[in-house]
Amino acid sequence: MPYFPEDFIFGVATASYQIEGAWNEDGKGESIWDRFAHTPGNIQDGTTGDVACDHYHRFEEDVALLKELGVDAYRFSISWPRIFPEGRGRVNEKGLDFYRSLTGKLQEAGIKPVVTLYHWDLPQKLQDKGGWESQETVEAFAEYARFLFQSFAKEVFLWITHNEPWVVSFVGHYEGRHAPGKRDFKSALQVSRNLLLSHGLAVQAFREEKTLGSIGITLNLTPVHPFSDSEEDILAAKRCDGYFNRWFLDPLFKGEFPEDMLLWYEKKGFALPQLSEEEKSLIAQPIDFLGINYYFRRVVGKGEGAIFEVEFFNPPQSEYTDMGWEIYPEGLYEIVKRVSEEYQPEDIYITENGIALPDQPDSKGRINDQKRIDYLRSHLLALHRAVDEGCPVSGYFVWSLMDNFEWGFGLSKRFGLVYVDYTTLQRIKKASFYWYQKVVKSKRVD
Numbered sequence: 001m002p003y004f005p006e007d008f009i010f011g012v013a014t015a016s017y018q019i020e021g022a023w024n025e026d027g028k029g030e031s032i033w034d035r036f037a038h039t040p041g042n043i044q045d046g047t048t049g050d051v052a053c054d055h056y057h058r059f060e061e062d063v064a065l066l067k068e069l070g071v072d073a074y075r076f077s078i079s080w081p082r083i084f085p086e087g088r089g090r091v092n093e094k095g096l097d098f099y100r101s102l103t104g105k106l107q108e109a110g111i112k113p114v115v116t117l118y119h120w121d122l123p124q125k126l127q128d129k130g131g132w133e134s135q136e137t138v139e140a141f142a143e144y145a146r147f148l149f150q151s152f153a154k155e156v157f158l159w160i161t162h163n164e165p166w167v168v169s170f171v172g173h174y175e176g177r178h179a180p181g182k183r184d185f186k187s188a189l190q191v192s193r194n195l196l197l198s199h200g201l202a203v204q205a206f207r208e209e210k211t212l213g214s215i216g217i218t219l220n221l222t223p224v225h226p227f228s229d230s231e232e233d234i235l236a237a238k239r240c241d242g243y244f245n246r247w248f249l250d251p252l253f254k255g256e257f258p259e260d261m262l263l264w265y266e267k268k269g270f271a272l273p274q275l276s277e278e279e280k281s282l283i284a285q286p287i288d289f290l291g292i293n294y295y296f297r298r299v300v301g302k303g304e305g306a307i308f309e310v311e312f313f314n315p316p317q318s319e320y321t322d323m324g325w326e327i328y329p330e331g332l333y334e335i336v337k338r339v340s341e342e343y344q345p346e347d348i349y350i351t352e353n354g355i356a357l358p359d360q361p362d363s364k365g366r367i368n369d370q371k372r373i374d375y376l377r378s379h380l381l382a383l384h385r386a387v388d389e390g391c392p393v394s395g396y397f398v399w400s401l402m403d404n405f406e407w408g409f410g411l412s413k414r415f416g417l418v419y420v421d422y423t424t425l426q427r428i429k430k431a432s433f434y435w436y437q438k439v440v441k442s443k444r445v446d
């Protein structure tokens, strides 16, 4: 019966654009996700985050749910355009007040706030000036971060500079499925460099402001397995590991972009992102923890494709989620072990893990999401193995507290421990809510 350490942190996670709604209320500026979701054709089910879970008006009810769940910590993100409607300069006091009220309610409930500075909702005014491709956004982010460190100098347990810079760079600027919807690999490379620089400047500001708490960054990491043990499949898997994982892990912990990927991109004719020695040290300065978001692994082999020459496989014997992601609990153990051994982070938090299911209330209004319980249990057992083997993991956050706006899929994908009826905005606790409540209370997974 695996027990987690007594001081192990159990939590849940959300993000501003996905739950808050009130997209243009109380002085909030437009974000690139407001713009992207308002552009017809971008969101699969045609919904937007205009209202989402209406958390902006219902946060007290949602903190009460967190208190009932009994979590040690709650991860949320701050909406940059709620604080600086134009990205920098004028502060929107009402926006700041909302997060003061939220952290105040969390404090009252004995729940540690975990704040993500950037979870994708860039002020549109900055995008109009080049967005993450531009140095201006890098500087504006450093100012935004410093302002928040000063405004919440003592309340926050963990500060996360960026959520999933790989997604921001490559899904937002190469695949085009996320805001700002660009399809330009060179832009994506430039964006990944600027996100890393902005992370470095934020960490520097955090140290200078002597802010309490810890600071880190969250990466979505996926183990990559070759489809066969052929040389070309193994090389394809190595390329994907570089693209998905090492492209950010190496600069953050080794101060360099991975050489094999730079050579590959150069061979493909892309101008490479340049880093001076000073910029390399800025990016690789020590952080207090690494956040890992884990959902699935990837199985790849040699294939066609313009840039990576890979083909993805879905093992037929596996089960898949509502997102079409393979359920592979071992991958959480694998990635924690690999990162601990190869990159030696001071500390690790699993800042997201969860599953989308087609949840619907039954005739009695209950949601028996047994598949989510099985998913969370199997991943917690895999995580426990890594902890048992000495990996420095201090916490685990379920994605998500409640169903919310799942980016390009809109409101159609449900990840919550709590169901949201989007017509009434009623919250309904699923069976997994009660299961996780017991895990949090007992620190045990049975």
Ligand SMILES: OC[C@H]1NNC[C@@H](O)[C@@H]1O
Residues within 6 Å of the ligand: 015, 018, 164, 293, 352, 399, 406, 415
């Ligand atoms: O796709 C599920 C989650 N993945 N990580 C980032 C979150 O914003 C997503 O909802």
Ligand SMILES: [Ca+2]
Residues within 6 Å of the ligand: 212, 213, 214, 215, 288
């Ligand atoms: Ca600290």
